[in-house]
Amino acid sequence: VDQPLVPKQFHLGMFEIGRPLGKGKFGRVYLARERTTGFICALKVLYKSELQQGSGVEKQVRREIEIQSNLRHPNILKLYGHFHDSKRIFLILEYAGKGELYKHLRRENRFPEWKAAQYTAQMASALRYLHRKHVIHRDIKPENILVGIHGEIKISDFGWSVHAPNNRRKTLCGTLDYLPPEMIRSGSKDNWYDEKVDLWSLGVLIYEFLVGEAPFEDTPVMTHRRIARADMTIPDWVSKEARDLIQKLLVLDPQKRLPLEDVQNHPWIIKHCVKGERAANREKPLK
């Protein structure tokens, strides 16, 4: 079994804290090593005072812990355990050896088609796993994806995930870019949505991998309008196979979006990814 023998109770004294790895809206993440086993992990520290400022963030953290600790998939960041002291909550997370995907994307501007296709195959595999458990991530974007030591991607930050179906409003903090039309539609209180919201976000993600910016990126008002109309242009240097897949995911009607099993069997994916999980994590395409 690849899970280290994990005791039920953790406390801060069990870990040697290393360098800061990053910070998010709430909390910071440090490299850490469990003293007795030498096991390397990432320790996410959240201050209770920051969470208690209402806005339901505390509920989000509880949901993140509840959902992520029950997931086991090579492309989903593992949550091994959690503990707290008087002032802080600690999440013991899998350490992703190559850090945050969005930093790689900004540095490289955009990914070559073979890399974008392999990342897409891994995302589709992870999302199929989540959707089989009726979990909707709801916040698929480069900022919530990490890269493992072998170049494989790991979906992280389940703070926004919920169980399907759902009509919870996502209080809009941060970018609108990845939200599907059914989630930004205001007015009707019964804007129920289901896991197909993640299919839309996957389409936005593929576009951003290949083009280097999101398809509806604009002023907030214009982004809202362009999402509602699925109004995007795909540059003509994007291959016709990639264009076809993006256009089959960025569809206004959630029921008409390409199902994940068809994403995994799409010609663009087959062309760049030798079948099977192991290959999907290969750094370079086969010659």
Ligand SMILES: Cc1nn(C)cc1-c1nc2c(-c3cnn(Cc4ccccc4)c3)c(Cl)cnc2[nH]1
């Ligand atoms: C950075 C970095 N460079 N290298 C070489 C590896 C990493 C690395 N970072 C991580 C990280 C990591 C760091 N920051 N963040 C973003 C963040 C921080 C706080 C709250 C919410 C989101 C995630 C994790 Cl969780 C898990 N593993 C990580 N590995």
